[in-house]
Amino acid sequence: MTLIVFIVSLLGAMAIGVPVAFSLMFCGVVLMWYMDMFNTQIIAQNMIAGVDTFTLLAIPFFILAGELMNSGGLSRRIIDFAISCVGHIRGGLGIVAIMAAIIMASISGSAAADTAALAAILIPMMAKAGYNVPRSGGLIAAGGIIAPVIPPSMAFIVFGVAGNVSITQLFLAGIFPGILMGLSLIIAWLIVVRKDNVQPLPKASTSERLRVTGRAAWALGMPVIILGGIKAGIMTPTEAAVVAAAYALFVGMVIYRELKPSHLPHVILQAAKTTSVIMFLVAAALVSSWLITAANIPAEIVGYIEPLIDRPMLLMFAIMILVLVVGTALDLTPTILILTPVLMPIVKQAGIDPVYFGVLFIMNNSIGLITPPVGVVLNVVSGVARIPLGKVTAGVWPFLIAEAIVLFLLVLFPDLVLVPARWLH
Numbered sequence: 246m247t248l249i250v251f252i253v254s255l256l257g258a259m260a261i262g263v264p265v266a267f268s269l270m271f272c273g274v275v276l277m278w279y280m281d282m283f284n285t286q287i288i289a290q291n292m293i294a295g296v297d298t299f300t301l302l303a304i305p306f307f308i309l310a311g312e313l314m315n316s317g318g319l320s321r322r323i324i325d326f327a328i329s330c331v332g333h334i335r336g337g338l339g340i341v342a343i344m345a346a347i348i349m350a351s352i353s354g355s356a357a358a359d360t361a362a363l364a365a366i367l368i369p370m371m372a373k374a375g376y377n378v379p380r381s382g383g384l385i386a387a388g389g390i391i392a393p394v395i396p397p398s399m400a401f402i403v404f405g406v407a408g409n410v411s412i413t414q415l416f417l418a419g420i421f422p423g424i425l426m427g428l429s430l431i432i433a434w435l436i437v438v439r440k441d442n443v444q445p446l447p448k449a450s451t452s453e454r455l456r457v458t459g460r461a462a463w464a465l466g467m468p469v470i471i472l473g474g475i476k477a478g479i480m481t482p483t484e485a486a487v488v489a490a491a492y493a494l495f496v497g498m499v500i501y502r503e504l505k506p507s508h509l510p511h512v513i514l515q516a517a518k519t520t521s522v523i524m525f526l527v528a529a530a531l532v533s534s535w536l537i538t539a540a541n542i543p544a545e546i547v548g549y550i551e552p553l554i555d556r557p558m559l560l561m562f563a564i565m566i567l568v569l570v571v572g573t574a575l576d577l578t579p580t581i582l583i584l585t586p587v588l589m590p591i592v593k594q595a596g597i598d599p600v601y602f603g604v605l606f607i608m609n610n611s612i613g614l615i616t617p618p619v620g621v622v623l624n625v626v627s628g629v630a631r632i633p634l635g636k637v638t639a640g641v642w643p644f645l646i647a648e649a650i651v652l653f654l655l656v657l658f659p660d661l662v663l664v665p666a667r668w669l670h
Contacts, residue, residue: 247540250279255533255583265579266529273532276540291535292528299483300412303402304523306486309516310493311353316512317497317504319464320362323348326461333448336438338371339384340431346388347427350395351468352489355519356577356614360389360625368630375443382626383615383640387430387648389622390611393577395423397471397485400577400607403527407534407585410599412482413475418604420472421665425651426608433647463496523578530582537586550591557595561602561656564588565609569649572613576621580610601662608652615641 254275258268270288277283314320327344331337342363349359363385371381393400396416405412449457458465471489474480480488497504504512553560571580585606592602614622617638627634655661 247276247279248542251276251533251537251540251542265575266526269526269529269533269579269583273529273536276533276536280536280540282539287535288532291532294531296524296528296531298406300402300406301524301527303397303412303483303486304399305516305520306483306490307354307397307399307402308358308519308523309513310486310489311355311358312512312516313490313493313497313504314349314353314464314467315358315362316508317493318501319352319467319493319496320345320349320359321366322457322461322464322501324363324366325457326465328446329449329454329457332446335443335445336435337445338367338374338376338443339381339434339438342367342381342385343388343427343430343434346385346391347395347424348465348468350392350423351397351472352464352493354392354396354398354400356389356392356611356622357625359392360386360622361629363389364626364629368626368632374446375441376438377441377640378630379632379636379640380437380441380643381640382630382632382637383642384430384434384644386615386620386622386626386637386641387644388427389625390614390648391423391426393611393614394419394426394604394608396420396475397482397489398607399523400581400610401603402482403523403578404581404585404603404607406527407530407582408589408599408603410603414600415603415607416472416475416482418600418662418665419607422604422608422651422655422662425655425661426648429647429651430644433643437643463500467492467496526578526582530579534582534586542587554591554595557597558656560591560595561597561605562653564592565605565652565656568606568609569612569616572610573616575613577610577614580613581607598659598663601659604662605652605655608648608655612645612648612652615645 251272255268255272258271259265263271273288277287324341324345327341331340345363346359353359364382367385368378368381372378396419398419401415401419402412404410405415467489470492471485474488475482475485553563568584592599614620620638623634623637623641626632627637
């Protein structure tokens with residue numbers, strides 16, 4: 246009965262238009278009332294304690310790094326570098342989009358920010374070269390969702406805090422699956438682009454490639470510093486976030502000189518707005534998380550899926566299908582905060598590696614960013630590139646299917662996640 250109260254109160258509040266953060270708080274209040282333990286101090290204490298962690302400081306700094314990167318010219322130079330490498334081959338601009346998405350993902354970790362930068366620069370170029378514009382928008386949207394999987398990832402930080410899982414291990418385990426997502430998109434793109442009558446870009450000369458690479462070197466050095474510092478044990482993920490923001494500020498203002506002091510108030514304000522939304526969601530979710538544990542809801546769910554506990558692969562398939570369905574209606578962060586406290590005890594009881602589960606869970610939630618009807622990243626592409634949302638949604642399907650295939654291959658072959666993670670660790 247407690248499970249029903251939890252589901253009905255949460256979904257009921259969201260169904261009438263209550264924002265997700267307040268729906269989570271309302272759900273917590275209903276659970277307290279149902280368990281006859283109503284106390285406003287529980288709400289206040291859990292909200293304050295929930296966000297009062299050193300680890301969560303990484304979120305505002307990575308968000309700020311992403312904003313500084315886009316405003317300071319780092320994103321554009323990464324795209325120019327990718328164009329000089331593969332822009333001349335048939336379908337090359339699509340491969341450029343994926344290469345740039347992977348590199349930018351290893352810097353900012355924000356799907357929306359990366360997608361906006363890629364769409365603003367590449368879609369006009371792809372339209373001029375004769376590519377199908379809605380399909381190009383779909384590709385860029387699918388490339389943008391690699392950002393939550395490849396470190397540094399804000400989604401991994403939120404999951405690590407909510408599920409009490411090592412964020413450093415999550416970062417290292419996400420590298421290879423993120424690259425696999427990129428490779429699957431390139432394969433899907435090369436298959437579908439054959440229908441387009443495209444005009445490849447002129448092949449860059451060796452001197453031109455060297456010049457573009459030299460201009461992009463500072464931007465390309467950023468992921469090396471972040472991931473190298475974490476891997477070497479020099480920096481924690483939180484410290485790496487601070488270094489990333491400082492590095493992006495230095496390069497944008499001193500090296501590229503595109504980021505002016507007058508731009509900083511707007512950049513900082515945008516980062517603060519995004520941070521406030523995420524942190525309030527985390528605070529509200531940790532209230533319901535505490536009450537989920539107090540109400541013993543995970544044990545109640547275990548009773549329903551007990552036959553699958555001894556079959557970890559079937560359990561993972563069931564969970565992945567559940568998350569895929571939920572992801573069509575909820576954004577990334579709310580889904581993580583709602584489902585993590587419910588699913589983690591079940592995953593641990595089944596003997597599934599929490600880091601492996603975390604990578605697949607975040608990958609699945611990322612795919613939810615390009616699934617209709619919500620599809621937050623689809624809306625970003627539609628708004629930035631001025632393409633009707635219905636056309637972007639139609640264009641994204643081949644790439645969504647490709648990434649879903651990678652997800653379920655990783656369910657079948659866990660070593661594709663675990664072995665590279667152990668090697669990197």
